[in-house]
Structures are given as structure tokens and as C-alpha cells.
Amino acid sequence: KQEVTQIPAALSVPEGENLVLNCSFTDSAIYNLQWFRQDPGKGLTSLLLIQSSQREQTSGRLNASLDKSSGRSTLYIAASQPGDSATYLCAVENYGQNFVFGPGTRLSVLP
Amino acid sequence: NAGVTQTPKFRILKIGQSMTLQCTQDMNHNYMYWYRQDPGMGLKLIYYSVGAGITDKGEVPNGYNVSRSTTEDFPLRLELAAPSQTSVYFCASSLGRGSSYEQYFGPGTRLTVT
Numbered sequence: 128k129q130e131v132t133q134i135p136a137a138l139s140v141p142e143g144e145n146l147v148l149n150c151s152f153t154d155s156a157i158y159n160l161q162w163f164r165q166d167p168g169k170g171l172t173s174l175l176l177i178q179s180s181q182r183e184q185t186s187g188r189l190n191a192s193l194d195k196s197s198g199r200s201t202l203y204i205a206a207s208q209p210g211d212s213a214t215y216l217c218a219v220e221n222y223g224q225n226f227v228f229g230p231g232t233r234l235s236v237l238p
Numbered sequence: 239n240a241g242v243t244q245t246p247k248f249r250i251l252k253i254g255q256s257m258t259l260q261c262t263q264d265m266n267h268n269y270m271y272w273y274r275q276d277p278g279m280g281l282k283l284i285y286y287s288v289g290a291g292i293t294d295k296g297e298v299p300n301g302y303n304v305s306r307s308t309t310e311d312f313p314l315r316l317e318l319a320a321p322s323q324t325s326v327y328f329c330a331s332s333l334g335r336g337s338s339y340e341q342y343f344g345p346g347t348r349l350t351v352t
Contacts (some may be wrong), residue, residue, distance in 0.1 A: 226281075228281040
């Protein structure tokens with residue numbers, strides 16, 4: 128059974144810092160891995176989707192990498208801003224199975 | 239294009255009451271999903287559907303029922319509400335399954351059972 132963990136559970140950084148969020152999964156037979164952002168009281172917004180054949184995806188200040196063999200993905204946020212404050216979740220989709228979500232990392236970027 | 243919409247946004251139920259959470263998507267997506275999110279936890283799949291008339295259980299289906307009579311709508315029914323069903327419920331949809339298909343989420347329904 129796929130299990131997804133995220134470290135750290137919470138992170139607080141000053142504005143302007145570069146930061147890395149981590150996602151680990153136990154079963155490497157995945158279709159894809161998706162990073163989401165969740166604002167308080169809101170739904171999930173898709174940030175990046177990495178297909179199993181890809182190593183990384185970039186969107187603006189966000190870069191997500193995928194290492195299937197080690198069961199890890201990282202989300203790199205450059206030059207963080209207070210507007211980046213949110214909970215970030217990763218989810219993996221295995222062959223023939225449904226999405227499994229991690230518990231999320233709660234990020235606070237202080238002005 | 240409204241995407242995925244959910245109603246209601248908030249609801250308080252008494253133990254034993256019933257209710258239906260509504261979900262509609264206007265993207266002509268085949269796949270639809272219901273998740274619940276408990277505090278500090280990831281999302282857990284309740285039910286999903288691969289198309290009109292086809293539904294299947296997810297990880298935590300007990301106490302819930304679904305139907306999919308149209309491509310657009312995927313309501314979630316709670317028959318006998320219990321305190322353990324206090325949670326935030328999210329509906330999602332995707333065009334397909336596999337490498338390049340993203341899931342799109344609704345804003346959620348916050349349910350409290352007392």
C-alpha cells in the first residue's frame with residue numbers, strides 16, 4: 128500500500144529566502160506526482176504535475192523534482208513571498224490505483 | 239468555466255440526520271472523486287466514478303453513498319450522520335487517469351456532526 132509523507136510538517140521563513148519542501152513515497156511504481164497548494168478554508172490548487180518519465184517541472188519561482196528510485200520529490204520555492212504562505216500537499220498516482228496524498232507542509236513566509 | 243463547484247459550503251448536522259453534498263463540474267471530465275480531509279491529515283478517497291453510471295469505493299467508503307447519473311454531477315450522500323464524519327469534504331475531477339492528467343478541486347464543504 129502506497130504511503131506518502133511530507134517533511135517538515137510546518138516551516139516558517141523570512142521573506143526572500145529560498146526553501147525546499149520534501150515528499151516521500153514508498154511505492155515507486157507511479158504514474159505521476161502532483162504538488163498542490165491549499166489556502167486556509169479553500170480547496171486545492173494544482174501547482175505542478177511531474178509524469179513518471181520526467182525528472183523535474185518548473186513554473187515561475189517553483190521547481191519540482193522527482194526521483195522515483197529513491198521515492199522522493201522536492202518542491203523548491205525561490206525568493207519566497209508572504210503570498211506563498213499556505214499548506215503544500217503532494218499526491219502520487221500509482222498504476223491502477225487512486226491518488227494518495229501526503230499530510231502537507233504548512234508554510235509561513237514572514238514579511 | 240466555473241470548474242468544480244460544491245454546495246453547501248458549511249453544514250451542521252445532528253447525529254442520525256441525513257444530507258447530500260452536491261458536486262458539479264463543467265469541464266466534461268469523465269472522472270470524479272470525493273475526498274475527506276481531517277485536521278492535519280492528507281486527503282482520503284471516499285468514492286470515485288469513471289463515468290456516468292459507474293462508481294466505485296475508495297479507501298474510506300463506510301457511511302457514504304454516491305451516484306453518477308450525468309457526467310456533470312456526482313452527489314455524496316450521508317445517511318446516518320455520525321461524529322466521526324465531521325470533516326472537510328472535497329470533490330475533484332479529471333479528464334482521465336494516468337501520467338498527464340491533473341485533478342481539479344472544488345472549494346470544499348465543512349461538515350460538523352454533533
